[in-house]
Amino acid sequence: MKTRAYLDIETTGLSRSRAELTVVGIAIERPTAMGEEPLDLIQLVSPEIDEPGLYKSLESVDEIYTYNGSRFDLPFIKSSLQADLKxxxxxxxxxxxxxxxxxxxxxxxxxxxxxxxxxxTEVDGYQAVVLWWQYINHNDQNALKTLLEYNAEDVINLQHLRLKLSVD
Structure with missing residues (x-):
């Protein structure tokens, strides 16, 4: 039985050369004997994001699922951490x-x-950047909490999307 992970990142912008990685969200399916696939949520938050920590978070994973990860998430991670998840x-x-x-x-x-x-529903990628800077510039813990909730919804909804699409 393969172990799936759903991955989504938050950044300070779209440019891999100028923007920084702020959150790496990972939801890992833990198949049970009952056939259920509950998710374990892992969120790495800057400055605690590094290559060894990322690989440790993914150590039991066989396959990673993303949305637009081929063009954004995985290249951004490779550029930022020198971690080539592909x-x-x-x-x-x-x-x-x-x-x-x-x-x-x-x-x-x-x-x-x-x-x-x-x-x-009111938070999008732009708002995620704003929330990050509110946290950094004003130590706004509520902004960080909202950002992490947003990221958690992204990775959890990737599982819902995979199931709706019947992708194995």
Missing amino acids: TKFRHTDLMYHCWKRKLKGGLKSVERQLKIERNL
């Missing part, structure tokens, strides 16, 4: 499975189209 793990980018089903747009748009629920 060489260590099988990777499935769910965005391409969505495209095959004519589901276009970002993750939040696809979630709406498939009726996948989200609590923090």
Whole structure:
């Protein structure tokens, strides 16, 4: 039985050369004898994000699932941490499975189209950057809490998306 992980990152911007990695969210399926697949949530938060910690978090994983991870998350991680997850793990980018089903747009748009629920509907990638700087510049713990909740919803909803798409 393979162990799946769902991965999503938060950054200070889109440029790998100028932006920084702020959060790496990982939700790992833990298959049980009952066939259930509960998720263990791991969130690495800057400055505690490093290559050894990332690999330790993923040590039991066979395959990583992302949304647009081929073009953003995995290259950003490689650039920031010199960790090439594509060489260590099988990777499935769910965005391409969505495209095959004519589901276009970002993750939040696809979630709406498939009726996948989200609590923090007002937070998006831009707002995630704002929350990070509120935390850094003002030690705003509520901003960090909201950012981590947003990231958790992203990785947890990746499992819902995989199941709705019937991707193995």
